[in-house]
Amino acid sequence: MNPEKLKKITPGKVNLVISKKTPIPELNYQILKYLITERKAKILFISIEKPHQYMTYILGMHGVPQRNITYLDIEDSKIKFPITLNNMKNLHIGGFLHREIIVLKDYDYVVVDNIEHLQHIWTDESIKEFLTSLIGDANKYGTSIIIPVRSTENYPGKLAMDMCNEKIDIDEVRE
Numbered sequence: 001m002n003p004e005k006l007k008k009i010t011p012g013k014v015n016l017v018i019s020k021k022t023p024i025p026e027l028n029y030q031i032l033k034y035l036i037t038e039r040k041a042k043i044l045f046i047s048i049e050k051p052h053q054y055m056t057y058i059l060g061m062h063g064v065p066q067r068n069i070t071y072l073d074i075e076d077s078k079i080k081f082p083i084t085l086n087n088m089k090n091l092h093i094g095g096f097l098h099r100e101i102i103v104l105k106d107y108d109y110v111v112v113d114n115i116e117h118l119q120h121i122w123t124d125e126s127i128k129e130f131l132t133s134l135i136g137d138a139n140k141y142g143t144s145i146i147i148p149v150r151s152t153e154n155y156p157g158k159l160a161m162d163m164c165n166e167k168i169d170i171d172e173v174r175e
Contacts, residue, residue, distance in 0.1 A: 006034040012142045013165035041108040049117040071095040105141035
């Protein structure tokens, strides 16, 4: 993995970060560390497959500050922004909130953890609706979206690649 490639993450765009070699948790760690330490960004981390505590643990272990991160675990829930705290059925929130509602305009970046896992719990149409809604809302506010994937061969990876503005291959050696 070439962490220097993370500098290619474009603000205000949908960025697909691809690494066939690096596990998604490590890739997410590198992305979050870069955004927090280099860009001083406010981040919404959407965790799909597992609770966000694994990422808070990894960041904490390495001394990466988490003051500007809001964690949202969606499990099998479909979400639509804004998210108010009183109508959260299967959603779990951690980290730091800017107010009693999650609105994408409060964040510089949204990192979607393991979108590929959605193919096991949602229909293709539900995945498309989720990405379309997320990207549409982010575009309203100039919020960047970062979608780390291991493959663009599965439906979520292929769909994300079709919807992204920027594609960054972390494993690529030459420019």
